[in-house]
Amino acid sequence: xxxxxxxxxxxxxxxxxxxxxxVILNQGDSTTNQNEAGRQLxxxxxxxxxxxxxxxxAGFYALAYDMTGVSGFAxxxxxxxxxxxxxxxxxxxINGYPAALGWxxxxxGNLAIAFARAVAGADVLPALFKAWxxxxxxxxxxxxxxxxxxxx
Amino acid sequence: MIGRSGxxxxxxxxSMLVGCGQDGDGMGxxxxxxxxxxxMSVEVATPEGTKSGSSVWSRVIRKSxxxxxxxxxxxxxxxxxxxxxxxxxxxxLVKDQEGMVDAYFPELAPEADESGEQSRVEHxxxxxxxxxxxxxxxxxxxxxxxxxxxxxxxxxxxxxxxxTFKDITDPTSVQRVNPxxxxxxxGKGYRLKAITVQVTDAPVTVxxxxxxxxxxxxxxPSLNPKHGPMDxxxxxxxxxxDFRRGATQ
Numbered sequence: 313x314x315x316x317x318x319x320x321x322x323x324x325x326x327x328x329x330x331x332x333x334x335v336i337l338n339q340g341d342s343t344t345n346q347n348e349a350g351r352q353l354x355x356x357x358x359x360x361x362x363x364x365x366x367x368x369x370a371g372f373y374a375l376a377y378d379m380t381g382v383s384g385f386a387x388x389x390x391x392x393x394x395x396x397x398x399x400x401x402x403x404x405x406i407n408g409y410p411a412a413l414g415w416x417x418x419x420x421g422n423l424a425i426a427f428a429r430a431v432a433g434a435d436v437l438p439a440l441f442k443a444w445x446x447x448x449x450x451x452x453x454x455x456x457x458x459x460x461x462x463x464x
Numbered sequence: 465m466i467g468r469s470g471x472x473x474x475x476x477x478x479s480m481l482v483g484c485g486q487d488g489d490g491m492g493x494x495x496x497x498x499x500x501x502x503x504m505s506v507e508v509a510t511p512e513g514t515k516s517g518s519s520v521w522s523r524v525i526r527k528s529x530x531x532x533x534x535x536x537x538x539x540x541x542x543x544x545x546x547x548x549x550x551x552x553x554x555x556x557l558v559k560d561q562e563g564m565v566d567a568y569f570p571e572l573a574p575e576a577d578e579s580g581e582q583s584r585v586e587h588x589x590x591x592x593x594x595x596x597x598x599x600x601x602x603x604x605x606x607x608x609x610x611x612x613x614x615x616x617x618x619x620x621x622x623x624x625x626x627x628t629f630k631d632i633t634d635p636t637s638v639q640r641v642n643p644x645x646x647x648x649x650x651g652k653g654y655r656l657k658a659i660t661v662q663v664t665d666a667p668v669t670v671x672x673x674x675x676x677x678x679x680x681x682x683x684x685p686s687l688n689p690k691h692g693p694m695d696x697x698x699x700x701x702x703x704x705x706d707f708r709r710g711a712t713q
Contacts, residue, residue: 331562331683331705350696359693360700363684368705376693431693 313354315384319391325353326375326393331368348375355381359390364426370407370419371396376431390431394424497526498589500565501668504624505660506544506556508646511653517546519669521558522710523565525588535584537563540710542672544624552650553632553675554641556659557625559706564622568661569596597662602643606658623659627702635678635687636699672708680704 329348349360356377367373374394379385396408411418505518521541528536539562546554566573566587572594574586601607602623628649630637639649646654673679683705691700 330560331709349701360686360691360695361693362686362689362703365682365684368683378693 313383318354318356318382318384322353322356322375322377322391322393326373326395329358329375330373353377355379356391359431361427361430364423364430366419367423370423372408372420372423374424374427376427392428392431394420394427396420495585495589497524498585498592499524500588500592501664501666502565502568502591503660503662503664503666504541504544504556505658505662506546506554507657507660508546508548508554509653509655509657510549510650512549514657515546515548517544517554517556519544519672520664520666521561521565522668523562523588525584527585538710539563540668541708542669543707545672545675548650548654552628554646554650555627555707557627557702557706558709559625559702561622561624562709565591565661567622568598568600569594572596591663595663597660600659600661602659603656604644625706626656627698632675633677635676635704638687638699638702640698676707679707683709 348358351358356379359376359378361374361376363372363374372394373396374392377391377393379389379391380387385391396412407419411421411424499522501520501522503518503520505516507514507516519542522539524538526536539558541558541561543558544556546556548554566584569591572587572590573582574590576582599606600623623643626641626643627638628641629635630639641649643656646656683703686700686703688695688697688699691697
């Protein structure tokens with residue numbers, strides 16, 4: 313499958329996982345009565361990373377995939393898919409919409425960086441994200457949380 | 465980040481702002497919000513008779529103001545605890561249950577409008593005022609007769625998950641419980657009798673913190689936060705939020 317098409321699919325896949333999911337899929341496909349981590353989308357495997365503390369309160373969600381064995385991706389390459397949540401819409405509007413619209417001051421921005429650091433390791437992130445000081449509890453945010461993927 | 469409906473709302477916002485003259489989602493509901501409170505009950509057959517536990521959960525849904533998103537929803541719930549002989553406790557989790565009350569009562573859904581949409585507010589409102597009760601098809605006895613001819617993946621599957629702990633003071637000792645085979649977890653004579661949902665006006669149940677002293681106010685951490693990315697065990701993949709959702713504490 314084309315790499316960009318697969319990335320597009322993964323960018324939407326997070327909407328159907330875990331809390332605030334948009335679609336309830338049946339057993340064997342997705343979350344209901346199932347764990348997310350370890351499930352596969354094609355050969356992409358959902359990795360097990362905890363969301364940063366404050367994610368649910370801020371309407372933030374993210375998934376990380378291991379792309380080993382997927383055509384167009386290197387072995388060990390990881391992709392992150394971010395989304396907001398329709399659960400508690402006001403929280404998502406306050407904490408995420410500014411980032412989606414390009415405004416850098418958002419709680420979800422900090423959460424996205426914290427998640428990326430956990431998945432990729434701070435050393436491979438762009439310098440700004442690598443050095444960015446995150447609050448211990450990432451409820452308050454200051455930096456952009458626009459969707460992006462990180463490969464290692 | 466942006467939610468699915470929010471993304472659609474941003475894309476459609478301009479056209480809606482110039483005035484289609486409809487209310488929020490255009491479904492014509494007279495009420496902007498609705499709550500359904502419902503008691504989730506579990507009955508377990510044991511060698512010492514039937515044991516049960518219950519917890520009242522709440523689902524609130526509101527129409528949003530403006531074109532960005534049609535709905536704003538919240539869910540408050542705590543896991544149901546069932547005390548079993550020998551000091552063991554069975555828990556029915558809130559994991560993935562936030563929108564399930566709609567699925568419990570599909571027969572109470574309103575008629576679709578001209579665009580084929582059904583108002584979620586009207587649906588939750590109808591459930592909340594119905595006083596309805598239902599045994600969920602989560603036990604062999606309660607499953608529909610046609611279930612046996614379908615593959616598992618084709619069965620509607622909204623049954624809550626069950627877990628127990630070897631040591632209730634140690635969250636990493638969590639174990640999945642097969643609802644079709646409680647004997648495998650607790651021994652001979654144990655069987656899941658029924659999971660029932662009953663619409664109620666009772667307040668949302670609180671207090672699970674007293675049983676699970678290690679429960680975090682944050683829902684995100686897994687029960688074993690030291691796990692690796694390829695650790696897909698129960699303690700690594702289940703989170704504190706699977707036992708409590710919303711501000712019930």
